[in-house]
Amino acid sequence: MTTQAETLVRHLSKSAAEAIWDDLLLKNEIPHNSVTGKCMFHQTKSSRGNQCQFGLTPLWDNELRKNAEGEVLHSEFMDMARRLIDAGKTRQQSRRS
Numbered sequence: 001m002t003t004q005a006e007t008l009v010r011h012l013s014k015s016a017a018e019a020i021w022d023d024l025l026l027k028n029e030i031p032h033n034s035v036t037g038k039c040m041f042h043q044t045k046s047s048r049g050n051q052c053q054f055g056l057t058p059l060w061d062n063e064l065r066k067n068a069e070g071e072v073l074h075s076e077f078m079d080m081a082r083r084l085i086d087a088g089k090t091r092q093q094s095r096r097s
Contacts, residue, residue, distance in 0.1 A: 010074035010075075012074050012077050013071050014041075014060060014070065014071075017072065018041060020078075021040050021081060024085055025037050028085050028089055030085065030089065035052055036087065038057075039052040039054070040059050040081070041058050041059075043057050053087060054080065054083060054084065054087075059080060063080070064077060
C-alpha cells in the first residue's frame with residue numbers, strides 16, 4: 001500500500017532527464033555543444049578542471065543525489081536545470097550584445 005506522500009514524490013531516470021534537458025535547451029536556444037548544454041550529462045573542462053559554476057561535471061553523476069535505482073528527484077533535477085538555463089541565457093545574451 002502506497003501513501004499519498006509516496007505518490008507525490010517523482011523520480012527521473014537518466015534517459016527521461018536527458019529528454020527533458022534536450023527540450024529545455026531547444027526552447028531556450030542554448031546550443032547543445034555549449035558548456036551549459038554539455039555540463040549536465042557530459043564532462044567539461046575549465047581552468048578549474050572538470051567543473052562548471054554549479055559543480056563537478058557531469059552534474060548528473062556528481063552533484064545530483066540518486067536513489068537505489070539511479071534516479072533523481074524530479075524537483076531537484078528541475079531546480080538544477082533552471083539554474084543552468086538561467087545562467088546559460090545570461091551568457092548567450094552577453095555574447096550577443
